[in-house]
Amino acid sequence: MPANYKLPATGYRLKIGIVCYPSVGGSGIVATNLGLELARRGHEVHFISYERPFRLTGREKNIFFHQVNINEYGLFKYPDYTLPLAVAIERVQKQHLLDVVHVHYAVPHATAALLARRIMRQNRIPLPRIVTTLHGTDITLLARDKNLFEIIKYSIERSHCVTAVSEDLKQETLQLLKTDKPIEVVYNFYTPVPATASRDAIRKKLKIKNSDFLAIHLSNLRPVKRIPDLLKIAGLMKRSPSFKLLILAGDSFLPYRPLVKKLRLQNLTVKEHVKDIQNYLNAADAGLYTSQTESFGMGMLETMSYQKPVLATKAGGIPEVLRQGQDGYLLKIGDIKGFAGKLKLLMDDPGLANKLGQNAASQASEKFSAEVIVKQYLRHYQNTCGKTA
Ligand code: GMT
DSSP states (O other): OOGGGEETTTEEOOEEEEEOOSSSHHHHHHHHHHHHHHHHTTOEEEEEESSOOTTOOSOOTTEEEEEOOOOOOTTSSSOOSHHHHHHHHHHHHHHHOOSEEEEESIIIIIHHHHHHHHHHHHTTOOOOEEEEEEOSHHHHTGGGSTTTHHHHHHHHHHSSEEEESSHHHHHHHHHHHTOOOOOEEOOOOOOOOOOSSOHHHHHHHTTOOTTSEEEEEEEOOOGGGOHHHHHHHHHHGGGSTTEEEEEEESSOOGGGHHHHHHHTOSSEEEEESOSOHHHHHHHOSEEEEOOSOOSSOHHHHHHHHTTOOEEEESOTTHHHHSOBTTTEEEEOTTOHHHHHHHHHHHHHOHHHHHHHHHHHHHHHHHHSOHHHHHHHHHHHHHHHHHSOO
16 A cells, blocks of 8 residues: 555545446445545545436535546447546546546446556556446346356456445356356445435325325336336235335336226325435335345335335345344245235234334444445455555
């Protein structure tokens, strides 16, 4: 570690580049919050992306944003992002001499960072270390694509440090890529934001009673979330008139409208692109997640942070986040009746729902807080930088 990074009180002041998708699901949120937490601890953070992550105002101390400019040349059928990103990383390195470039997603981010490093070497610029965090989709979906497999494996194996957001994702990566690359598990973290609207005010807005039982789901509605299962559960719950389901959709709900009509659902409210999710989580009674797979499950963690019990599928890394019978219940994928049964159980026993919700919030703050997780990333950065290139 170069001597000039040592600060008397806070230890090393690292210069960290963060490459992420600014607004895609949980990974963008985790990367942005990580940058904010690092900056708060005195490190210098440089975000490199095609857009400023939406949670950044541009006025935060120790945070810089570098935009990747993409040109669409008529000559090429498809615009390319990897090459301008590599050039942007090289440019930032030349100006700021980063210690670490932390990329979220192997492709195209780690690939671009590795390419940038080749250019830096050629240009005799000091080299940063590459830390790659796997969030799931790059393995569970993209690595199964034979057109991408080799580049994903290469980008992971050539990174100086690789982290995965759950043990399940780590194991899946090792098996699928047939690699013995060391992978560190660093879970996601979430810091709850205080609600700015009361439970009553939100319920009034949703046109539901205070006594209604409100289950909440938040996601980008990708097929992997099994939204039809969610709707079928709401269909079974028509027997309990006080049951209501709220979906906070990160994408258009339109494709699911025909099923809503077919099931004649009157107990469903959908809100698209909500920014103040904390107000809705605060006003809910439980979380409902029916995913086919989930490397971690940020929506679940967010729900748990607001003291709500969660019902979710026993899939991927979810059991590492949600403890069966303690924070809520884990059910088989597609077990519509099972989900409805557990919802009924929580509705009939508010004491139980409350206890599970309290446990969920403790689990969220003890295992998945910024306090716990940011330290782990810093340790990996420092270990990685300590080694010679
Ligand atoms: O799930 C998605 O569709 C989005 C994707 C993302 O890039 O945010 O989510 C993945 O990363 C999240 C953050 O680490 C995890 O919480 C999600 O479980 C993971 N999604 C899947 O594995 C399907």
